Amino acid sequence: MRKKILTALLTGTLLMTGMAVSVMADDEKTFVYGTTGYSEEMGDAGLNPHDNYSGWSAIRYGVGETLFKYNDNMEVEPWLATDYEFTDDTTVKITLREGVKFSSGRTMDAQAVKECLENLIKVHDRAQYDMKIDHMEADGLTLTICTTEPCPAIINYLGDPYGAIIDMEYGVQGQGGNANVAGTGPYIAEKVTPVQIDLVKNEDYWGGEVKVDKVTVKSFSDGSALTAALQTGDIQGTYGLQYDNYVLFDGNPEYTINSCATSRCFFGQFNFQSEIMQDQNVRKAIEMGIDKEGFCSVIMEGRGIPAKAAFPDSFDYGNDAVETVTYDPEGAKALLEESGWKDTDGDGYADKDGEKLTINWLTYPSRLEQPKLAEYAQATLKEIGIDVVINNTPDHRTFAENGDFDLYVSSLTTAPTGDPEYFFTSTVTGAKNYGKYENEEVTALTEKLHQTFEPEKRAELAVELQQKILDDDGFFFVSHLNMGIVTRSNVKGMAAHPCDYYEITADLDVEQP
Structure with a gap:
C-alpha cells in the first residue's frame, strides 16, 4: 500500500x-x-x-x-x-x-x-x-x-x-x-x-x-483572444499569432520569436463548374486584380512572401522557375471588357446583360490570414469592377465539397514531404481538387512525376506542371508563409520548422522564471 x-x-x-x-x-x-x-x-x-x-x-x-x-x-x-x-x-x-x-x-x-x-x-x-x-x-x-x-x-x-x-x-x-x-x-x-x-x-x-x-x-479561433492569452500568461507559447500583433512581442525580452520560411501557401481554386469561372478572361482578371505585394507587406506585416506558384524561392522548382501574370488593374479591366463585362450603369461594378459581376469567395476563419486576404481582395477587385461576396465559415469544407463557391481560398503546405509531388497528387489531380480542374496533359505529367526517380527530372516536371496550371489559370497563388512560434523567454526547445510539423518535442523545456 x-x-x-x-x-x-x-x-x-x-x-x-x-x-x-x-x-x-x-x-x-x-x-x-x-x-x-x-x-x-x-x-x-x-x-x-x-x-x-x-x-x-x-x-x-x-x-x-x-x-x-x-x-x-x-x-x-x-x-x-x-x-x-x-x-x-x-x-x-x-x-x-x-x-x-x-x-x-x-x-x-x-x-x-x-x-x-x-x-x-x-x-x-x-x-x-x-x-x-x-x-x-x-x-x-x-x-x-x-x-x-x-x-x-x-x-x-x-x-x-x-x-x-x-x-x-x-x-x-x-x-x-x-x-x-x-x-x-x-x-x-x-x-x-x-x-x-x-x-x-x-x-x-x-x-x-x-x-x-x-x-x-x-x-483558438480568435486572434485577439490568442494574443491576450499570451500577454496575460494564460498560455506560455503560441502558433498562429496574427501578423499585426507580432510587434507587441518583437524586441521584448520577456518573449522569444522563432521564425522560418515554409512552403505553406495561401492559394485559390477556381470552380470550373461555375458558369462565371468557365471564362478564362474572368479568372485571369481576378489574378491580375489582387495586389500580392501589398497584401504581404501591409496586411501580413512582411511575414508573407508573394507567391507566383505553389513553391517558394528556396525550392529549385519554386517561384523563380515559373512565369505568371502580375498585378495590373487596367489590364484586368481590359480582359473583362473583352468578355463583355463593363460598367454600364455607373455603380462601379462591371455588368453584362443586366447582371452584375459577382463572385462567391469561400474561405474560413481559423487561419487568421485568410479572412484578411478575402477583405483585401474584396477591396482591390472592386477597383476593377468585381463584386466579391465573402463566405468566411468554419463549415467551408461542406461548401467546397458541394461546389458552392466561385473561388475557394485555403492554405496548404505544398511540399510537406520535401518533394513536389504532394501538391499535385493531393490538390491538382487528387481528392482536394474541389474546383474540378481538369487537364489530361497535367494528369499524365503528374503520373510521370510519380514514377520518376531522378531528383533533377522530378524538379523539371514540377516546373512544367506549375506552368501548365498557371497558363490554364486553374489556380492562383498569393503568399507563402513565414511562420512564427512565440513563447515566453523561459520556454526552450521550441522552434519553427520548414515543414510546419514537430512543434512539441522532447526538447521542450520550461525553466524557472
Missing part, C-alpha cells in the same frame, strides 16, 4: 475514499500552448493520423512519430526507421529502430508497423494513391514494402503525418475530434477534444528524457 501511495504522489494523483485528489509535485513542469492550427474546420481535430489531416496534430503535439522525418533543409532522415534500401523499382526494405514502445506498452516491430500502414491505406483518402502499396512483409525489425508500380517518393510519403505509426491493437479510442491513439512520441494524450488536448510525458520514451511533465494544447 505504501508503494502505491508513493507512486500516486509522484504521478500527481492520490486516491482517497474513492475520490481523486490532484497533487502537484514541487518540481513538476507544465506548459500551456495556444494555437490556431488545431480545429475541426481544418480537418485536423483529434489524433487519429488515418483520419483526414489529424496526423498533423499527432505529430505536432508529440504523440506520434513517423518512420522518416525531415531536417531543416527538408531532406529525409530516419526516425522510427534506421535505414532503407530499394532492392528494385517496386520493393523497398526498411530497417526499424530497436527498443521503441508504443504508449500502450506494446513493442514496435515490423508486424506492428505493417498493421498500421495496412489500415492507413485502407481508410485514408490520399495514402493509397500516394504510396501504391501492394503488400508488405514483416520479419522482426525488417519491413519490406512492395508497390504496384515504381514509387520513388514512398520514403518521403512515409514521413507525411498520416504515416504516424500507431498501435492498431490499442486501436482508435473515440471518434473525430475526440479520437486518441497510442503512438511512440514523447507525450501521451490523457484527454482529447476538438478544442483541447491534455498531455503527460511518456516515461518510457525511446528518444531520451522528456523534460516537461504536462502539456495542454488549446485551440
Whole structure:
C-alpha cells in the first residue's frame, strides 16, 4: 500500500475514499500552448493520423512519430526507421529502430508497423494513391514494402503525418475530434477534444528524457483572444499569432520569436463548374486584380512572401522557375471588357446583360490570414469592377465539397514531404481538387512525376506542371508563409520548422522564471 501511495504522489494523483485528489509535485513542469492550427474546420481535430489531416496534430503535439522525418533543409532522415534500401523499382526494405514502445506498452516491430500502414491505406483518402502499396512483409525489425508500380517518393510519403505509426491493437479510442491513439512520441494524450488536448510525458520514451511533465494544447479561433492569452500568461507559447500583433512581442525580452520560411501557401481554386469561372478572361482578371505585394507587406506585416506558384524561392522548382501574370488593374479591366463585362450603369461594378459581376469567395476563419486576404481582395477587385461576396465559415469544407463557391481560398503546405509531388497528387489531380480542374496533359505529367526517380527530372516536371496550371489559370497563388512560434523567454526547445510539423518535442523545456 505504501508503494502505491508513493507512486500516486509522484504521478500527481492520490486516491482517497474513492475520490481523486490532484497533487502537484514541487518540481513538476507544465506548459500551456495556444494555437490556431488545431480545429475541426481544418480537418485536423483529434489524433487519429488515418483520419483526414489529424496526423498533423499527432505529430505536432508529440504523440506520434513517423518512420522518416525531415531536417531543416527538408531532406529525409530516419526516425522510427534506421535505414532503407530499394532492392528494385517496386520493393523497398526498411530497417526499424530497436527498443521503441508504443504508449500502450506494446513493442514496435515490423508486424506492428505493417498493421498500421495496412489500415492507413485502407481508410485514408490520399495514402493509397500516394504510396501504391501492394503488400508488405514483416520479419522482426525488417519491413519490406512492395508497390504496384515504381514509387520513388514512398520514403518521403512515409514521413507525411498520416504515416504516424500507431498501435492498431490499442486501436482508435473515440471518434473525430475526440479520437486518441497510442503512438511512440514523447507525450501521451490523457484527454482529447476538438478544442483541447491534455498531455503527460511518456516515461518510457525511446528518444531520451522528456523534460516537461504536462502539456495542454488549446485551440483558438480568435486572434485577439490568442494574443491576450499570451500577454496575460494564460498560455506560455503560441502558433498562429496574427501578423499585426507580432510587434507587441518583437524586441521584448520577456518573449522569444522563432521564425522560418515554409512552403505553406495561401492559394485559390477556381470552380470550373461555375458558369462565371468557365471564362478564362474572368479568372485571369481576378489574378491580375489582387495586389500580392501589398497584401504581404501591409496586411501580413512582411511575414508573407508573394507567391507566383505553389513553391517558394528556396525550392529549385519554386517561384523563380515559373512565369505568371502580375498585378495590373487596367489590364484586368481590359480582359473583362473583352468578355463583355463593363460598367454600364455607373455603380462601379462591371455588368453584362443586366447582371452584375459577382463572385462567391469561400474561405474560413481559423487561419487568421485568410479572412484578411478575402477583405483585401474584396477591396482591390472592386477597383476593377468585381463584386466579391465573402463566405468566411468554419463549415467551408461542406461548401467546397458541394461546389458552392466561385473561388475557394485555403492554405496548404505544398511540399510537406520535401518533394513536389504532394501538391499535385493531393490538390491538382487528387481528392482536394474541389474546383474540378481538369487537364489530361497535367494528369499524365503528374503520373510521370510519380514514377520518376531522378531528383533533377522530378524538379523539371514540377516546373512544367506549375506552368501548365498557371497558363490554364486553374489556380492562383498569393503568399507563402513565414511562420512564427512565440513563447515566453523561459520556454526552450521550441522552434519553427520548414515543414510546419514537430512543434512539441522532447526538447521542450520550461525553466524557472
